[in-house]
Amino acid sequence: MELFSFIFGAVFGSFLNVLIIRLPQKKSVVFPRSSCMNCNHIIAWYYNIPLLSYLFLRGKCAYCNEKISILYFIVELLSAILTLALYLKFSLSLEFLYAVLFFYLLIVLSFIDFKYKAVPDYLLLLSLIFSFFVSDFSLIESLNNAFIISGAFVLLNFLISFYIQNIKSKILKDESLKTQEALGEGDIPVLAAIGVVLGLKGALAAVFLAALFAIIPSIYYNFKKKDIQTPFIPYLVIGFIIEYFLDISKVFN
Structure with a gap:
């Protein structure tokens, strides 16, 4: 469960990145799919795996080789670590759910x-x-x-x-x-x-x-x-x- 909570946090951190970019611009957080900010190419799912894709691609777009901001990686890693820390504190409970949502909002x-x-x-x-x-x-x-x-x-x-x-x-x-x-x-x-x-x-x-x-x-x-x-x-x-x-x-x- 500890590993699952870390992975869950990283996956949700990827969604938080979408919120961070799109909410201030008043864009939909569901559509369209994620794309490169430089070349606008739709990012394939295997290039959009939280944490691992950034490391595998060495922080660059797979299509245009443009540098990707390290903030994406930081958000995913921070979300993963905090989710794990909150799970260790509360285990799987209603308190855990409330705390996770609150911390995600703060991120x-x-x-x-x-x-x-x-x-x-x-x-x-x-x-x-x-x-x-x-x-x-x-x-x-x-x-x-x-x-x-x-x-x-x-x-x-x-x-x-x-x-x-x-x-x-x-x-x-x-x-x-x-x-x-x-x-x-x-x-x-x-x-x-x-x-x-x-x-x-x-x-x-x-x-x-x-x-x-x-x-x-x-x-x-x-x-x-x-x-x-x-x-x-x-x-x-x-x-x-x-x-x-x-x-x-x-x-x-």
């Missing part, structure tokens, strides 16, 4: 945010709804945790955004900073979902980890790409996954 949100720096609202809503099914807290406690963690970061977003728009923009004489927000709108529902699942202490630990992981990419985006927007959902999800499985917040007890 899709992360890679869409990474690619487009914007995420569909309905995916944010779904992730928030599923978080209540994954939480070990009562409904009242879960709501309380969601309101506190998201409310705290709404206030923090206001304060930091005020500094960026009104002080930093004048110091650096950068007009583009006058409209910059510290956090994206999509970050708040994800923070709320993390609060529902982990509780306040766990959520704070996850956010702390996310901030650490985001520092170097943020510096890179600012100075190399001259891009002031850093997608934060992927780092929130990394922090969440580490806290969820390793319970880092126990260190602060």
